[in-house]
Amino acid sequence: MNFGLALVILGGFLLGGAWSIWRADSDTAGRTGPQVVFAVILLIAALLATASGILRLV
Template identity: 75%
Template sequence: MTSGVVLVVFGGFLLGGAWSIWKADHDTKGRTGPQVVFAVILLLAAVLATAAGVLRLI
């Protein structure tokens, strides 16, 4: 298994984590500030890992 495939899979894992945090909101308060920040950070990391993996596969 090449490092490109590992990075793409890891990017998908991070994307799933970002989605999980984004969907975990409080019933009355909605999403908190730290939840939004952490979800955005995970989303950016997922995009970077996936892009790096695709570029390594090319």
């Protein structure tokens, strides 16, 4: 397994984490500010890791 494939897999895990945090909202208050910030940070990290992995594979 090379480093590019590992980055793509890492990006998938980070994307799953962002989705999990995005879905975890409170019934009364909705999503909190820190939840949104953390989900956006994970989404950006997932996109960067996936893009880096794809570029590394090419």
